[in-house]
Amino acid sequence: MSIYRSIFKKDLFKGQVILVTGGGTGIGRCIAHELAALGTTVVIAARKIEPLKTVQDEIQKLGGNCDTMLLNIRDAAMATQVIQDIVAKHGMLNGLVNNAGGQFMSPANQLTSKGFSTVVDLNLNGTFNMCKAAFDGYMGEHGGQIVTIVAETRNGIPRAMHTGAARAGIINMTKTLAIEWGPYNGIRINCVAPGLIISSGMKNYHETMVDLLAHSHWMNPTSRYGTESEVSAAVAFLLSPAASYINGVNLEVDGGSSLSKGNPEGDELMYNPEGSRHPVYVGWSEGVDNVHGIKHVDAPAKINELLRKYKAIGRSSKI
Numbered sequence: 001m002s003i004y005r006s007i008f009k010k011d012l013f014k015g016q017v018i019l020v021t022g023g024g025t026g027i028g029r030c031i032a033h034e035l036a037a038l039g040t041t042v043v044i045a046a047r048k049i050e051p052l053k054t055v056q057d058e059i060q061k062l063g064g065n066c067d068t069m070l071l072n073i074r075d076a077a078m079a080t081q082v083i084q085d086i087v088a089k090h091g092m093l094n095g096l097v098n099n100a101g102g103q104f105m106s107p108a109n110q111l112t113s114k115g116f117s118t119v120v121d122l123n124l125n126g127t128f129n130m131c132k133a134a135f136d137g138y139m140g141e142h143g144g145q146i147v148t149i150v151a152e153t154r155n156g157i158p159r160a161m162h163t164g165a166a167r168a169g170i171i172n173m174t175k176t177l178a179i180e181w182g183p184y185n186g187i188r189i190n191c192v193a194p195g196l197i198i199s200s201g202m203k204n205y206h207e208t209m210v211d212l213l214a215h216s217h218w219m220n221p222t223s224r225y226g227t228e229s230e231v232s233a234a235v236a237f238l239l240s241p242a243a244s245y246i247n248g249v250n251l252e253v254d255g256g257s258s259l260s261k262g263n264p265e266g267d268e269l270m271y272n273p274e275g276s277r278h279p280v281y282v283g284w285s286e287g288v289d290n291v292h293g294i295k296h297v298d299a300p301a302k303i304n305e306l307l308r309k310y311k312a313i314g315r316s317s318k319i
């Protein structure tokens with residue numbers, strides 16, 4: 001039987017407990033829905049309780065299992081406590097999705113030492129805190145799967161050098177942990193690197209940046225931005241037995257944008273401003289069916305308009 005037919009079914013993760021950090025908004029919310037729809041007891045954790053409760057309510061109304069916990073990933077003691085609480089309450093922790101993170105935009109020459117440290121602390125140290133807490137609190141003894149959301153960093157990230165440095169650090173940390181925690185602890189650990197994704201994260205950008213993004217969305221080999229669902233699908237794959245021999249990799253989910261030469265004029269000549277010819281997968285953020293779909297993507301209006309345009313080409317795939 002086809003491996004996908006045998007494993008990608010409703011109860012793929014049944015009986016498993018998976019923690020998604022930053023699961024109250026955007027990509028994390030979509031990952032939480034994806035995993036809950038596949039049978040996971042999903043625990044979502046972040047600093048603000050209201051968005052978490054909203055997502056918990058959404059998932060429970062759809063018949064899924066969801067718990068919420070307050071967490072600041074920059075606080076190592078809190079990371080340890082949250083893992084202990086999950087194991088005490090649910091008896092296990094089979095998966096960890098490090099999705100919480102972010103940055104502000106700034107040219108490198110205007111970055112202060114404090115600003116640089118803040119973003120490195122959030123993303124690199126925060127991810128370390130979570131991996132270490134998961135290892136010490138459960139996975140070191142029982143094994144497990146870890147996936148960390150980073151960002152596409154191949155050619156650096158102009159105006160976000162701090163986050164580029166932090167994410168590159170995570171990618172390398174992941175390789176080392178795959179080697180150290182694989183043989184004796186039974187842990188698989190990988191990264192997913194999104195390109196630009198239509199999500200709530202874009203609400204953090206200044207209006208001029210949103211305008212720029214809305215105008216340049218076609219400057220990559222798929223001539224569009226990605227969806228939360230497309231990132232979530234990659235995360236589910238890496239957590240699943242279909243990826244059981246994949247360890248220490250960084251899977252770019254960027255439509256090939258990392259292949260850009262970073263030359264705007266060159267990009268304009270190379271890419272297709274007429275519109276994308278690539279079907280967009282919007283399953284989990286736009287509704288696969290009346291049972292598991294979630295309807296709302298919380299991106300800025302101008303960016304959400306792009307999503308409507310992508311779908312209007314009539315080639316979207318709702319598997």
Ligand SMILES: CCCCCCCCC/C=C/C(=O)SCCNC(=O)CCNC(=O)[C@H](O)C(C)(C)COP(=O)(O)OP(=O)(O)OC[C@H]1O[C@@H](n2cnc3c(N)ncnc32)[C@H](O)[C@@H]1OP(=O)(O)O
Nearest residue numbers: 101102103104106112114115118119122151160201202204
């Ligand atoms: C072409 C396409 C390319 C696009 C390039 C795209 C990049 C890759 C794609 C990624 C997309 C996403 O991640 S989308 C997801 C975006 N979501 C987020 O970023 C949410 C999480 N962000 C945050 O929580 C905050 O931005 C962050 C600063 C990181 C953490 O906040 P904190 O409250 O911990 O920190 P603060 O106290 O606010 O700030 C600490 C210090 O940081 C600095 N600082 C903070 N905000 C600042 C700002 N706006 N400008 C300058 N400096 C700032 C100051 O030095 C602050 O110190 P003082 O001066 O003393 O105050």
Ligand SMILES: NC(=O)C1=CN([C@@H]2O[C@H](COP(=O)(O)OP(=O)(O)OC[C@H]3O[C@@H](n4cnc5c(N)ncnc54)[C@H](OP(=O)(O)O)[C@@H]3O)[C@@H](O)[C@H]2O)C=CC1
Nearest residue numbers: 022025026027046047048072073100101151196197199201
């Ligand atoms: N959208 C995009 O184009 C891309 C996004 N990414 C990455 O994907 C991930 C999700 O982004 P997205 O959904 O777009 O953006 P959001 O801003 O919606 O998500 C960030 C989430 O992280 C949580 N978070 C932030 N800081 C902390 C902290 N210290 N402790 C615990 N939780 C925290 C936030 O919740 P709260 O504030 O309640 O703590 C929020 O839920 C991020 O790591 C982002 O950098 C990477 C590449 C591209």
